[in-house]
Amino acid sequence: MSRILQTPSVHRITPLPPNLENTIEFSYTDTQTVKNRAIITDNSNGEIIYDKAQNTRELKHIIPANTLTPGKNYLLRIQVFDSDNNSSNLSDQTLFYCYSPPVFLIKDLPNKSVLSKANVVLSIDYTQSEEEQLKNVQFIKYSYDKTPIAKSPMIYTGLFSYEFCTLENNSTYFFRAVGETIHGIPLDTGYIEVSTQFETIPTNIVFTLENMYCEGYIEFISNIIIVPYKIENDNYKIEDGLLTMWDNALTYWGFSLEGDFALFIEAKKLPLNKTFFTTNDNLLSLSIVEVCGEFYCRLTLKDSDYKLYAPFPTPILGTDDKRIIVTGLNQYIELVSTIYDDEHLFVFELKRKNGYYTLKVYQRKETEVSV
Numbered sequence: 001m002s003r004i005l006q007t008p009s010v011h012r013i014t015p016l017p018p019n020l021e022n023t024i025e026f027s028y029t030d031t032q033t034v035k036n037r038a039i040i041t042d043n044s045n046g047e048i049i050y051d052k053a054q055n056t057r058e059l060k061h062i063i064p065a066n067t068l069t070p071g072k073n074y075l076l077r078i079q080v081f082d083s084d085n086n087s088s089n090l091s092d093q094t095l096f097y098c099y100s101p102p103v104f105l106i107k108d109l110p111n112k113s114v115l116s117k118a119n120v121v122l123s124i125d126y127t128q129s130e131e132e133q134l135k136n137v138q139f140i141k142y143s144y145d146k147t148p149i150a151k152s153p154m155i156y157t158g159l160f161s162y163e164f165c166t167l168e169n170n171s172t173y174f175f176r177a178v179g180e181t182i183h184g185i186p187l188d189t190g191y192i193e194v195s196t197q198f199e200t201i202p203t204n205i206v207f208t209l210e211n212m213y214c215e216g217y218i219e220f221i222s223n224i225i226i227v228p229y230k231i232e233n234d235n236y237k238i239e240d241g242l243l244t245m246w247d248n249a250l251t252y253w254g255f256s257l258e259g260d261f262a263l264f265i266e267a268k269k270l271p272l273n274k275t276f277f278t279t280n281d282n283l284l285s286l287s288i289v290e291v292c293g294e295f296y297c298r299l300t301l302k303d304s305d306y307k308l309y310a311p312f313p314t315p316i317l318g319t320d321d322k323r324i325i326v327t328g329l330n331q332y333i334e335l336v337s338t339i340y341d342d343e344h345l346f347v348f349e350l351k352r353k354n355g356y357y358t359l360k361v362y363q364r365k366e367t368e369v370s371v
Contacts, residue, residue, distance in 0.1 A: 005088035006030035008059070008078045013096035014184045015132070018068040024061045026078050026091065035081040036061055043073045043095065053081075068098040071130040097183050102128035104187040106177055109194070115167065116198045123161035124177060126187075134160065135182045142174035146191065150256070163228060166256070167196050227252050244269075253280070257352070265348040277348075286348060297348055297361045310359040312346070 008028040016022040024038065038061040040050035050067055061078065068074065075093040107125040122139050139162040141150040152162035160179075167173065172195050179187040210219045229252045236245040243250070257263065257279060270276045270288055278285035283302045288295060291309070299308040349360040 002084070003086050005033075005080055005082060005086050007089045008036075008080050008091045010076060010078055010091050010094040013076070013094060014186065015097040015099045015181070016063070016068060017101045018070045018098050019065055019100075021065050022063045022068075024063060024076065024078070026059050026061075028059055028080055028088075030080075030088070031082045031086070033057060033059070033080045034083050037079040037081070038063070039077045039079075039090065040067075041075045041093075043075050049074070070098055070100045073097045099132050099181075099183070099185060100129040102126060102132065102181065102185060102187065104177070104179065104189055106175065106189050106192055109175065109192055111192050113192070113194050115194055115196045118167045118169070118196070118198065119163055119165040120167065120175070120194070121161060121163045122175060122177065123159060124179075126160075128181070132181045132183060132185065134187075135180045137177055137179035137187075139164070140176045140178070142176065142191070144172040144174075146174055165227065169196055169198055171196050229253070251280075257284070260353045261351070263350045265350075266345055267348070268345045286350070297359060299350065299357060299359050308357055308359050310348075310361045312361050313363055 006029060008026045011025045011027065013024065026036075034057060035053050035055050036059075037053040038050065039048060040063070041048050050063065054061055074096055076096060077090040077093055079090050080088045103126065105125040107123045109120070109122065124134075124137055126134055135156070137155045137160045139152040139155075140148055141164050143149050150164060155162065164175070172193065174191040174193055176191050177187075177189045181187065208220075212219050229250060231245070232249045232251075233247070235248040236243060238244075265277055265286070267276070272288050272290065275285045275287045281302070285300050285302075287298050287300070289298050289309075290296075295312045296309040297312070299310075301307075344363050347360075347362055349358075349362070351358045
């Protein structure tokens with residue numbers, strides 16, 4: 001006795017390239033199939049452009065190359081049959097698009113390139129015959145063994161470019177860009193191998209000049225690295241060289257606090273009991289806290305009970321003519337204050353060497369209280 005089999009369900013179809021064989025997959029949980037049939041209709045006029053059955057037990061149907069036309073969209077339905085010639089109803093119609101394969105490359109960065117500087121700006125070269133638009137792009141930086149070590153935010157608009165900084169000398173990296181078009185075509189440049197080879201400037205030299213007399217110009221080389229940043233909103237102002245923010249956050253990227261490092265933060269009017277600095281992975285954070293009437297900067301490490309406290313400096317007693325008052329034992333006289341002084345610029349000095357941290361807090365200019 002014949003019966004109606006369960007109706008199959010077609011999986012989501014990403015845009016198909018017309019010049020290749022394309023495999024359509026579907027779900028079905030009734031008796032074993034021995035054959036399936038696919039019907040493809042031109043969505044613009046309702047014309048059936050493909051109606052064929054294929055003998056297979058797999059839950060898939062192969063559409064031959066050059067069946068579809070680029071730039072068009074279609075409706076597809078699937079029907080299944082078992083060995084007793086029972087059949088299902090046609091599945092619901094599934095809309096899909098057909099596009100020629102796009103070109104998606106990292107611009108001006110051939111494989112096995114050699115970089116002569118510690119940063120690289122990546123941008124995308126993208127074209128598609130039917131003018132399918134890019135939806136998003138993300139750039140990824142890998143170590144020599146293709147372990148991901150940094151990535152850009154997901155970029156949705158603009159020039160689709162990103163800069164990776166602080167590359168190490170005499171090292172090998174791989175760079176890759178992935179993305180998607182507005183109709184869901186997945187994009188991938190593959191791995192681009194890059195090596196670095198450049199002359200480093202000694203860290204105690206900020207600038208160097210070289211007279212390129214044969215070419216008629218002077219080459220100016222700086223040891224200063226400009227770190228990219230972003231501010232979340234417009235709640236800020238810059239006056240007298242100081243950035244003031246409220247209900248806002250400042251984010252730097254393009255560098256990491258790996259290995260030994262020294263970090264200096266200069267700020268004032270920081271909130272109590274709130275994190276004012278943290279890394280993007282929350283590995284470490286800094287805050288100001290009050291302990292027994294005195295104020296400290298506190299270092300907190302992620303997933304650890306370890307805390308490091310650095311006291312705020314106390315003001316030194318001085319005279320009207322700015323001379324510091326000392327005792328008979330030649331010691332400074334310091335004032336004890338139970339009020340957090342947020343009007344002066346403080347420098348927060350955090351260092352890590354061989355896994356050990358040190359933390360200091362001091363004023364950019366020591367306060368003298370006149371009498």
